[in-house]
Each structure stands twice: as structure tokens, then as C-alpha cells.
Amino acid sequence: MFPRFVLISHASISRSLRAALPALLAFACIHPSARAAAPVQSQGSWVAAWASAMQSIPDLADPPPLYRTPDVAGRTVRQIVYPTVSGSGVRIRVSNAYGRGPLTLSYVALAQSAGGAATRAGTSVGVTFGGKAAVTLKPGAEIDSDPIRAAVTAGEPYAISLVAGPNQTMTAWHRVANQINYVSTPGDHAAETSPSAFARKFTESAWVSALEVRAPAAxxxxxxxxxxxxxxxxxxxxxxxxxxxxxxxxxxxxxxxxxxxxxxxxxxxxxxxxxxxxxxxxxxxxxxxxxxxxxxxxxxxxxxxxxxxxxxxxxxxxxxxxxxxxxxxxxxxxxxxxxxxxxxxxxxxxxxxxxxxxxxxxxxxxxxxxxxxxxxxxxxxxxxxxxxxxxxxxxxxxxxxxxxxxxxxxxxxxxxxxxxxxxxxxxxxxxxxx
CATH class of the missing domain: 3.40.50.1110 (SGNH hydrolase)
Structure with missing residues (x-):
């Protein structure tokens, strides 16, 4: 089960500084899916457990079918990732590399996948960036989330749900994900365990370029x-x-x-x-x-x-x-x-x-x-x-x-x-x- 609190640290766009920035305090995420629990000290160094390379999407008024993006404005994008090493303490790296405009996410959540677009009840935990649920990145920028007090297991699927801003478009992605991901009907569906709102499927991935964990000696x-x-x-x-x-x-x-x-x-x-x-x-x-x-x-x-x-x-x-x-x-x-x-x-x-x-x-x-x-x-x-x-x-x-x-x-x-x-x-x- 995912715990109810997150440890908040300074968010950083400079990768060289990320490992050096200390955790500051713990508090509940301001979202219906957030729950309270006592903070604990994570052990081990940060290591990327899953990653994906971003690439630009051709900027065309009428692109061929392979390069047409789903409508994501004001919708929730749910992506499935499989970490390859276990750890406790998680960070999610959000990337606007190659984006042609700002990337705005009003909320991000991590949960255990229950298959397809479904998630396991009671496992959703909110993600913050510098203590805030929403984040906006300029083109070319990326950021690590504040540490989440959660554990992930290598080889198991996890769902990352990202609620896009009301005018958000997808201008960069990883085109061949070999994984079915999902886009919801309009609205914030990040905390929902049911797959019913996630009718749109796509086989690309976007915005999340890494899931990092604390893992001793990894x-x-x-x-x-x-x-x-x-x-x-x-x-x-x-x-x-x-x-x-x-x-x-x-x-x-x-x-x-x-x-x-x-x-x-x-x-x-x-x-x-x-x-x-x-x-x-x-x-x-x-x-x-x-x-x-x-x-x-x-x-x-x-x-x-x-x-x-x-x-x-x-x-x-x-x-x-x-x-x-x-x-x-x-x-x-x-x-x-x-x-x-x-x-x-x-x-x-x-x-x-x-x-x-x-x-x-x-x-x-x-x-x-x-x-x-x-x-x-x-x-x-x-x-x-x-x-x-x-x-x-x-x-x-x-x-x-x-x-x-x-x-x-x-x-x-x-x-x-x-x-x-x-x-x-x-x-x-x-x-x-x-």
C-alpha cells in the first residue's frame, strides 16, 4: 500500500543540483486522493528505475496518422510504467524537453496498476513540485517531483496520472512506447480506480521521462x-x-x-x-x-x-x-x-x-x-x-x-x-x- 504523506524537497531543473537539495518538510497533498501518514527517512541513493527518451512531434497543420496526437486539454493522461529496480521513496521526473510551449499539469498521482487503465484502491498518492500540486514548465525544462514516501517493486506496473491544463497540447512524446496508455474524458480523473473514464488509448508516452527510487547499493x-x-x-x-x-x-x-x-x-x-x-x-x-x-x-x-x-x-x-x-x-x-x-x-x-x-x-x-x-x-x-x-x-x-x-x-x-x-x-x- 502507498502511504499517506509525501516528503517535500526543493524541486530543481538543474540535474547537477538535484541530488544535493535537502528535504524540507512533510505535509498532505491538497487533493481528494491524498491521505495522511507519519513521514519517515528514506534510505539509499537516488537511482532511475524507469526512463524514456523524449522526441519532438512534427509541427504540421495536418500530420499523417502516425503523428496525430490525442486531445489532452483539461483531461487526465494515465501512463503505465514498469520500474526495473525496487525502492522506497519515489520521484517522478516531468519533462518538457522539445515542447514548443509551456507544459502545465494541475495534478499528478502515482498508483499501483490493476491492469489496463484501472488502479488498485487505496494506493493513489499525490505528487508535488516544490510543495505545490500544479507545475508549469517552460519549453526545454524538466523537473523532479518532491520525494514521495512510497515503495515500488521491480517488474510491477504502476500508473502515473497527469491532469493537463485547460489549454494543454502534446508537442513532444516518446512515439514507440510499446505500451498502451490512456487519455480520459474531460476532467480530473487522477484518483479514480475505475478505467471507465479512460476510453482513449494511445501507444506513445509523454511528459514523464523517468521514475526514480531510493535503493541501497543500486x-x-x-x-x-x-x-x-x-x-x-x-x-x-x-x-x-x-x-x-x-x-x-x-x-x-x-x-x-x-x-x-x-x-x-x-x-x-x-x-x-x-x-x-x-x-x-x-x-x-x-x-x-x-x-x-x-x-x-x-x-x-x-x-x-x-x-x-x-x-x-x-x-x-x-x-x-x-x-x-x-x-x-x-x-x-x-x-x-x-x-x-x-x-x-x-x-x-x-x-x-x-x-x-x-x-x-x-x-x-x-x-x-x-x-x-x-x-x-x-x-x-x-x-x-x-x-x-x-x-x-x-x-x-x-x-x-x-x-x-x-x-x-x-x-x-x-x-x-x-x-x-x-x-x-x-x-x-x-x-x-x-
Whole structure:
């Protein structure tokens, strides 16, 4: 059960200050779902238990169906998250990264999920920001909530309900959540356990970029990359992406607890931004990877879209593959070296993952092979995960094994994602700093 009081601390937009700001006092949230209980001292350091990478939504008057957003003005958005490490004491990070206007939330609540849009009775707890239930963020800003005196369990679903301001729109999201989330009819439905008000479903997520917990001796492993880390074409609502399976492997190992955070964005590139597929990974690396509380290791799998998008035909209207920048193996290697330098400067281990087979034509396949050869032999990364070796067809190494192919010859099936997780050497993935 969630307790009835929250511990309030200074909210901070500067991530470097968040861990240093002390808790001030405890008081009840001003909302019907808030209840009273005695405050307690949380133990352990803050670590991100779940995270998601934000990306801009194309700004078009009449976007194609994939980029049409739900009407959220004055409604409650309920999103389901699965923390990958347990802890007591919770913070929710709200993000307006890439937002084109202010983000106003009049109330936020956390509850145990009861399946679908339903929540468990008596578990809803209000969230405050600097002691206030409402928060407004300028474009580009993000904020951690005040600590909530609550406990979360790794692998269990939790519902985060966010009541949007009366004129709020959604201008940034994470497009491929592989999780059904919900939008209510007009009104504040944050405290409701019934799913009846949440008729609108969508498979994106928005505004919440992390759920953080206090957990003694815990650390985090960040998986960052493109659609293959994002889990595109894995089973909806099943948590069958390779970072999910890696989290389960680490939990079964039974040593120090380690969160696994999925910061993949489908279509993402290492070197180039996209109107649809997010800021280039090397430019979002600081915030999305190195800025996660408790991060000790980052696994990088990116580059296949850099190789491919130069050959994609330009499209009138929304051209998601723009700019169609041609890259060489050297271009990608130089980009990886910049990531390595930044990770090491932050005291974080960085693991390079080989690019998986994608049935590329010969010229592009030669670039992929050259990049993989460098990842395997250069010793520039702290260690290597050979996803290519785990998935490729022995007779046709430019192709996925049939049993690991989701059907598009690029993205793995659920079994393929499981094979990727199994290929990660656990002794090289440390949740603690270098």
C-alpha cells in the first residue's frame, strides 16, 4: 500500500543540483486522493528505475496518422510504467524537453496498476513540485517531483496520472512506447480506480521521462540507441524488448540491484537529427544517458539508420529521413569516439554493440561490416556486446536468422530480442561507476 504523506524537497531543473537539495518538510497533498501518514527517512541513493527518451512531434497543420496526437486539454493522461529496480521513496521526473510551449499539469498521482487503465484502491498518492500540486514548465525544462514516501517493486506496473491544463497540447512524446496508455474524458480523473473514464488509448508516452527510487547499493545500466533498443515490432504490452530481458537476467543473478533503462528512439541516428526520429544520439547523450541518476554503464547500439537514410528517397511534405546525409565508417567511428570520451569524463563505463544484420545492399553492408570490425577489434569501448554475432544467419551473415526475424528483415522478433539480451556478458555490465 502507498502511504499517506509525501516528503517535500526543493524541486530543481538543474540535474547537477538535484541530488544535493535537502528535504524540507512533510505535509498532505491538497487533493481528494491524498491521505495522511507519519513521514519517515528514506534510505539509499537516488537511482532511475524507469526512463524514456523524449522526441519532438512534427509541427504540421495536418500530420499523417502516425503523428496525430490525442486531445489532452483539461483531461487526465494515465501512463503505465514498469520500474526495473525496487525502492522506497519515489520521484517522478516531468519533462518538457522539445515542447514548443509551456507544459502545465494541475495534478499528478502515482498508483499501483490493476491492469489496463484501472488502479488498485487505496494506493493513489499525490505528487508535488516544490510543495505545490500544479507545475508549469517552460519549453526545454524538466523537473523532479518532491520525494514521495512510497515503495515500488521491480517488474510491477504502476500508473502515473497527469491532469493537463485547460489549454494543454502534446508537442513532444516518446512515439514507440510499446505500451498502451490512456487519455480520459474531460476532467480530473487522477484518483479514480475505475478505467471507465479512460476510453482513449494511445501507444506513445509523454511528459514523464523517468521514475526514480531510493535503493541501497543500486545502480543503473542505460541502453541507448535506435528502434532495435526501442523494441520496435516486439509484442505490445509484454515488455519483450532486449533491455527488458536484460533487466530480468540481472535480477535473476541476485547480486547488487541494477536498473536497466531504455533510452532508445525508433529511427534515431548517431550523427543527424530528424523531424520525426529525435535529436541525434550524440547530442542527446548527455541528458538521456549520462544524466540518469545512478548510471554506471551505457550500452550503445546505433548507426544503422545513419548508413541507410542517405539512400532513402526524399518525400514531399513530412520527410522523416531528412537530412539524407551520407556517412562513412570513419564518420561513425569518430562519433563513437566522442561518446566514449564523454562517458569516461563522467566516470561511466561504455559498452559498444555491433550493428545487427539488416539485409543491406552491398555498399551499405560494407559500411556496417567495417563499423562492426572496428567495434570488435579497436578496444576503444570498455567492452563489446556482439549483437550481430548473436542474430546473424551463419550462411548469410548480412541477414537475420529466420527465427529471430520479426518479418521486415531488420527488426528482431521477441525471440531475437531475447537472444540479444542473452548475448550481453553480465560480468562486463556494471551498474556502478568505473
Amino acid at each position: 545502480g543503473a545500466v542505460v541502453a541507448i540507441g535506435d528502434s532495435i533498443t526501442d523494441g520496435l515490432r516486439s509484442s505490445l504490452n509484454r515488455n519483450h524488448r532486449w533491455p527488458d530481458a536484460l533487466a530480468r537476467r540481472l535480477a535473476e543473478r541476485g547480486t547488487a540491484p541494477a536498473a536497466v533503462l531504455n533510452l532508445g528512439i525508433s529511427g534515431n541516428r548517431l550523427l543527424s537529427d530528424s523531424p520525426c526520429y529525435g535529436e541525434a544520439l550524440e547530442r542527446r547523450f548527455e541528458r538521456d544517458a549520462l544524466g540518469q541518476p545512478g548510471v554506471g554503464t551505457v550500452i550503445v547500439l546505433v548507426g544503422i539508420n545513419d548508413i541507410n537514410f542517405a539512400s532513402m528517397p526524399p518525400r514531399a511534405g513530412l520527410d522523416c529521413d531528412f537530412p539524407h546525409t551520407a556517412v562513412t565508417a570513419r564518420d561513425l567511428i569518430d562519433g563513437y569516439r566522442r561518446l566514449i570520451e564523454r562517458a569516461h569524463r563522467s566516470g561511466v563505463r561504455i559498452v559498444g554493440a555491433t550493428l545487427t544484420p539488416a539485409s543491406l545492399p552491398p555498399a551499405r553492408e560494407a559500411v556496417r561490416k567495417a563499423v562492426n570490425d572496428w567495434i570488435r577489434t579497436s578496444h576503444a569501448f570498455d567492452s563489446v556486446v556482439d549483437f550481430d554475432g548473436a542474430l546473424r544467419d551463419g550462411a548469410h551473415p548480412d541477414r537475420l536468422q529466420r527465427r529471430f526475424d520479426s518479418g521486415d528483415h531488420i527488426h528482431p522478433s521477441d525471440d531475437g530480442y531475447a537472444a540479444m539480451a542473452a548475448a550481453v556478458p553480465l560480468d562486463t555490465v556494471s551498474a556502478s561507476h568505473r
